[in-house]
Amino acid sequence: MAVQGQRFMTKTQHYRKVTKPLLERKRRARMNLYLDELKDLIVDTMDAQGEQVSKLEKADILELTVNYLKAQQQQRVAHPQSPPPANQVNLDKFRAGYTQAAYEVSHIFSTVPGLDLKFGTHLMKQLGHQLKDIKQEEYSTEMEDPQEPVNLADQKRSKSPQEEDIIPHGEDVWRPW
Template sequence: MAVQGQRFMTKTQHYRKVTKPLLERKRRARMNLYLDELKDLIVDTMDAQGEQVSKLEKADILELTVNYLKAQQQQRVASPQSPPAANQVNLDKFRAGYTQAAYEVSHIFSTVPGLDLKFGTHLMKQLGHQLKDIKQEESCPEMAEEPVNLADQKRSKSPQEEDIPHGEDVWRPW
């Protein structure tokens, strides 16, 4: 029952008077939340670069963000995705790990009694050849990209290599 002199609100009037201001307040709160997060990121980045920032307005935050993203984009265009120095570091780490593994195998063959000496010698020669191949690939990278045909490798074995037993007797770490 309506009080005399008052009218009922239509849906449109209710939207304009109640819902729209509430939605606008939520939208502004959301924008301010993300601007504050962006400000924290920008301030941290600038502090890391040695620049001090005392107060930033919303426009300053957006300007610094755009400038930072443009600089990052230019760096990506100017420098390749995986620099050769990073590849060299990875290759050095691999070679060091491979050398350490070969040393461990050698240590096991020299200390554990009952292991086949002929097999151990053959294994250490193979590990040495592989290490030499890794070093050659480093000095001549275009050869490293060529696929290896296992069938050709099997055909080119020397008679000494065929003396080595294959199958269950071969220990593999994987």
């Protein structure tokens, strides 16, 4: 029962009176949060460049951000960066891990009874081709980078008879594409 003289609020009236102001307040708070973060970044950057800034208005923050981004964009166009050199340590670790994994697969196929020998041979050939490709890619990358001396004697290591069976010689690599 409604009290005399009191009217119920419709959904539209409720939205206009209650929900919309709350949503607008949240939107403004979010904008101010990110403007404060931008301000902190700008102040830190300007301090690093030797400029002191005491107070920035919102328009100043946006203006300085746009100017900074434009300068960065022009710098990228004027001085394009070459791709970073291959990280030799990571490549060595990857190759060592790959070789160890291939050895483990070979060990499993040789010790577990009932596994298909033809499939195992095919799998080991594929692993060997991939290892060969990794080594060729590493060698070609080193030849492109004349800044670092290449010592192939350090990179070679003795192979066990099992590993020599892994790497086939002179066969084409099968690829699924």
